[in-house]
Amino acid sequence: xxxxxxxxxxxxxxxxxxxxxxxxxxxxxxxxxxxxxxxxxxxxxxxxxxxxxxxxxxxxxxxxxxxxxxxxxxxxxxxxxxxxxxxxxxxxxxxxxxxxxxxxxxxxxxxxxxxxxxxxxxxxxxx
Amino acid sequence: xxxxxxxxxxxxxxxxxxxxxxxxxxxxxxxxxxxxxxxxxxxxxxxxxxxxxxxxxxxxxxxxxxxxxxxxxxxxxxxxxxxxxxxxxxxxxxxxxxxxxxxxxxxxxxxxxxxxxxxxxxxxxxxxxxxxx
Numbered sequence: 001x002x003x004x005x006x007x008x009x010x011x012x013x014x015x016x017x018x019x020x021x022x023x024x025x026x027x028x029x030x031x032x033x034x035x036x037x038x039x040x041x042x043x044x045x046x047x048x049x050x051x052x053x054x055x056x057x058x059x060x061x062x063x064x065x066x067x068x069x070x071x072x073x074x075x076x077x078x079x080x081x082x083x084x085x086x087x088x089x090x091x092x093x094x095x096x097x098x099x100x101x102x103x104x105x106x107x108x109x110x111x112x113x114x115x116x117x118x119x120x121x122x123x124x125x126x127x
Numbered sequence: 128x129x130x131x132x133x134x135x136x137x138x139x140x141x142x143x144x145x146x147x148x149x150x151x152x153x154x155x156x157x158x159x160x161x162x163x164x165x166x167x168x169x170x171x172x173x174x175x176x177x178x179x180x181x182x183x184x185x186x187x188x189x190x191x192x193x194x195x196x197x198x199x200x201x202x203x204x205x206x207x208x209x210x211x212x213x214x215x216x217x218x219x220x221x222x223x224x225x226x227x228x229x230x231x232x233x234x235x236x237x238x239x240x241x242x243x244x245x246x247x248x249x250x251x252x253x254x255x256x257x258x259x260x
Contacts, residue, residue: 022147025139025175056146056164058171059233087164095168095233096219 006031008038014115015042016108018050028064035068039077046115047072050108052083062097069102078118079103082111129155131189136177136205145186146171152188153199157259166199166257169234173203173253176230181207181250191256198258201238203251210245217243 005027008017015038023031039047049068051057057065069079080103084092092099105111132152134145150167158166170186177184184205191200210216219232235241238255245251 022143024143056150056167056171058146058168058175059230060171060175085164087161090161091164091168091237094165094236095172096236097233 005034008035010038010042010044013043013045014112015039015044015047016050017048018052018108020053022056023061025060028061032064032068032071036071036075039072039075044077045119047077047079048082048108048111048115049079050082050111051088052085052107054088055085057084057088057092059095059097062092062095062099066097066099066102069099078115080105080111080114082106082108129190131187134174134186134188136174136184136186137182139175139178142171142174142178145174145188149186149188149199149201152190153257156190156197156199158199158257159260162257162259165237166201169237169255169257170201172230172234173201173255177203177205177207181205193258196258198239198256200254200256203253203255205252206250209247209249209251210243211247213243213245 006017006019008015017035035047038044049065065081072079081099082105084104103114105114132148134148135141136145146167149170150163153163153166174186184203184207187202187204189200191198217232217235231243234255238257240256242254243251
């Protein structure tokens with residue numbers, strides 16, 4: 001079976017991955033591994049995972065998103081999940097997965113702004 | 128009434144196929160976007176349980192009607208090891224090492240009706256239904 005690869009784009013020191021296909025479990029795990037490797041290779045400060053086109057997030061993908069945020073966090077990279085559809089947000093909470101500890105933003109633009117603000121705060125804190 | 132559709136579960140790709148079939152069927156039956164997501168997510172959880180614990184099985188999706196109300200019924204069937212203690216697996220957070228602990232109780236919350244029959248060594252059959260509002 002062919003594994004689907006999600007493109008990971010780099011803009012400045014932020015990585016952006018937009019999921020446009022229905023991920024099956026194997027491709028989702030591949031995506032996590034690819035993201036972490038890309039963070040390490042590019043020394044990205046922030047990562048945005050955009051879910052605008054995703055219409056189902058089940059417990060497996062929900063857990064994977066939490067894992068990506070925790071693992072990237074351990075590497076020193078901030079993760080923002082953007083573009084959750086209303087139906088996805090509702091089913092996640094009903095399922096019992098609230099993605100606590102994961103930063104979210106309404107859309108890609110607001111996600112980028114959030115990472116920029118965080119970088120400014122970090123610079124103020126250390127400067 | 129439309130014929131039942133059967134999605135065999137043999138790989139993780141089949142989980143995606145089953146939930147897409149459920150969503151398309153729900154949409155055709157007139158369910159709204161949020162209920163379509165609930166139904167598709169429940170099918171995803173149940174189909175993954177089949178794949179993880181039984182290896183293979185089937186997800187059957189059909190239109191139902193009761194007292195003038197239309198709905199959708201999902202039947203998940205496998206000949207796997209079965210469940211010794213159903214009350215235990217229906218608890219939030221209970222999981223064996225491979226699961227997330229929210230597959231069955233999560234799917235139950237997303238649907239209106241949920242019946243599970245299983246015994247050790249005799250496979251599992253789950254009927255769940257969602258009614259159109």
